[in-house]
Amino acid sequence: MTGFVDTAVKSIEARLRELKDEVGRLEAARTALTSDDSPAADARPRRARRTAPQSTAGAPRRGRPGRPRGRRGGNTRASQALDLVRSEPGITIPRLAEALKIQPNYLYRVMPSLEKDGSIKRDGQGWFPAGE
Numbered sequence: 001m002t003g004f005v006d007t008a009v010k011s012i013e014a015r016l017r018e019l020k021d022e023v024g025r026l027e028a029a030r031t032a033l034t035s036d037d038s039p040a041a042d043a044r045p046r047r048a049r050r051t052a053p054q055s056t057a058g059a060p061r062r063g064r065p066g067r068p069r070g071r072r073g074g075n076t077r078a079s080q081a082l083d084l085v086r087s088e089p090g091i092t093i094p095r096l097a098e099a100l101k102i103q104p105n106y107l108y109r110v111m112p113s114l115e116k117d118g119s120i121k122r123d124g125q126g127w128f129p130a131g132e
Contacts, residue, residue, distance in 0.1 A: 032103065077100065077106065077107075078110050078114055081100065081107060081110055081111065082114060082119055085127045086129050089127075089128045090126035090128060091127055093127075096111075096127070115127075118130050
């Protein structure tokens with residue numbers, strides 16, 4: 001009877017290890033599909049926003065205080081990527097993503113826009129500053 005119990009416990013432990021690996025893969029897939037910078041996120045339907053009622057002239061403004069609308073200035077991902085390209089000419093998108101600790105799919109959208117702006121150029125898989 002002891003042999004049966006040992007075998008059953010080992011079998012259960014092996015299956016639990018497999019399931020933990022599967023959970024990790026599924027969570028990574030879910031994160032990739034639901035992250036804001038993934039191409040799949042653009043295909044998801046957006047929830048309708050509720051419109052705020054018209055405010056009166058003297059009413060305080062709603063929303064986050066002190067935060068301007070529109071794009072953030074300064075330290076954007078594009079400028080961070082551009083700095084890395086300047087410091088490491090020939091860097092690839094996977095290496096850029098690793099250095100910036102972001103998913104590479106976001107950089108596949110950012111880098112061509114930097115190239116179009118004339119900031120960088122592409123040679124094969126590597127990215128170089130436009131002046132070189």
